[in-house]
Structure formats: C-alpha cells, structure tokens
Amino acid sequence: MKKFIINFLLLVAFFVLQTTVFNRLTIVGVMPNILIILICVTGFMQGDKAACILGFFAGLLVDLFSFRIIGFHALLYCVLGFVTGQFHNTFYPEDFKLPLLVITGGDLGCSLLTYFFTYLFRSRFHFGFYFLNVTLPELAYTLFVGLLIYPLFLLLYRFVLSKRIQE
Numbered sequence: 001m002k003k004f005i006i007n008f009l010l011l012v013a014f015f016v017l018q019t020t021v022f023n024r025l026t027i028v029g030v031m032p033n034i035l036i037i038l039i040c041v042t043g044f045m046q047g048d049k050a051a052c053i054l055g056f057f058a059g060l061l062v063d064l065f066s067f068r069i070i071g072f073h074a075l076l077y078c079v080l081g082f083v084t085g086q087f088h089n090t091f092y093p094e095d096f097k098l099p100l101l102v103i104t105g106g107d108l109g110c111s112l113l114t115y116f117f118t119y120l121f122r123s124r125f126h127f128g129f130y131f132l133n134v135t136l137p138e139l140a141y142t143l144f145v146g147l148l149i150y151p152l153f154l155l156l157y158r159f160v161l162s163k164r165i166q167e
Contacts, residue, residue: 007054014038015061032142033107039077040084040106041153048085055081076113080106093154103146111135
C-alpha cells in the first residue's frame with residue numbers, strides 16, 4: 001500500500017511539474033518529458049506491473065489534459081512501463097548507465113511512435129525535420145534532467161521503497 005501511495009504522489013507531482021514548471025523551461029521550443037523518466041525509473045526499480053500501471057495512468061493524464069486521442073499516450077506509456085520493467089532483474093542502483101540507456105530508449109521510442117501515429121498518418125513526411133528539431137533536443141534535455149533526478153529516486157528507493165520489499 002505504501003508503494004501505491006508513493007507512486008500516486010510521484011505521478012501527481014511529476015505531472016504538475018511537467019505541465020507547469022518544465023512547460024516554462026523550454027529550450028529551442030522543446031521541454032523534457034519527465035513522465036518518461038518516472039515510468040522508466042519505476043520500471044527498473046519496481047518491476048513491470050508497477051511501471052505498467054503507472055504508465056497507463058500517466059498517459060491517461062496526458063491524454064485527458066492535452067491530446068485529442070484519448071488512450072494513445074496511455075497505451076504508449078503502459079507498454080513503455082512494461083518494457084522497462086523487464087530490466088528490473090538487471091537493476092543495480094549504483095550503476096547510472098542502465099537507467100540512462102533505458103530513459104534514452106524510452107524517450108526515443110515514444111517520440112518515434114508519436115511521429116509515426118500522429119504525423120505520418122496525416123501525410124506529413126518531414127521525418128528529418130522532426131527528428132533533428134524535436135526528437136534529438138527532447139532526448140538530450142530529458143537525459144540531462146534524468147541525470148539530475150535519478151539520485152533523488154535512489155534516495156527514495158533506498159529509504160522508503162526498499163523497506164517495503166524487506167517486510
């Protein structure tokens with residue numbers, strides 16, 4: 001129950017930060033996707049079930065507040081949570097390479113699938129422009145923010161969530 005409450009509070013906090021603070025901190029018109037960071041970190045720290053559920057509700061929040069197609073981001077983030085949860089058994093908290101690699105793959109995958117399903121289906125074939133001006137800057141910015149946020153997740157995992165696992 002403690003893990004559920006903490007995940008819910010993190011989801012609300014990250015969604016509020018995503019839509020308010022980081023909306024104002026854009027660089028070249030791109031903001032980091034900290035919800036992807038939350039889903040990926042939850043995936044390899046808590047497993048695929050927790051990340052899949054968190055991803056579904058994070059995507060549902062994004063869909064309800066900003067997107068026209070209800071369920072698109074919910075499905076996308078749910079699958080992302082499931083895939084990143086597969087790395088749970090290879091997770092070593094002190095190793096920064098795996099989290100950054102998973103965040104990179106998650107952000108890149110979500111960005112490319114978003115392009116494919118929202119732009120390509122509407123006959124907008126400017127992939128090079130989209131990749132260079134949206135995908136790569138968002139990826140770099142998300143990685144930078146993820147590198148700053150990850151130590152906070154480690155503290156939370158060690159002091160709050162790991163006690164739950166031992167009980």
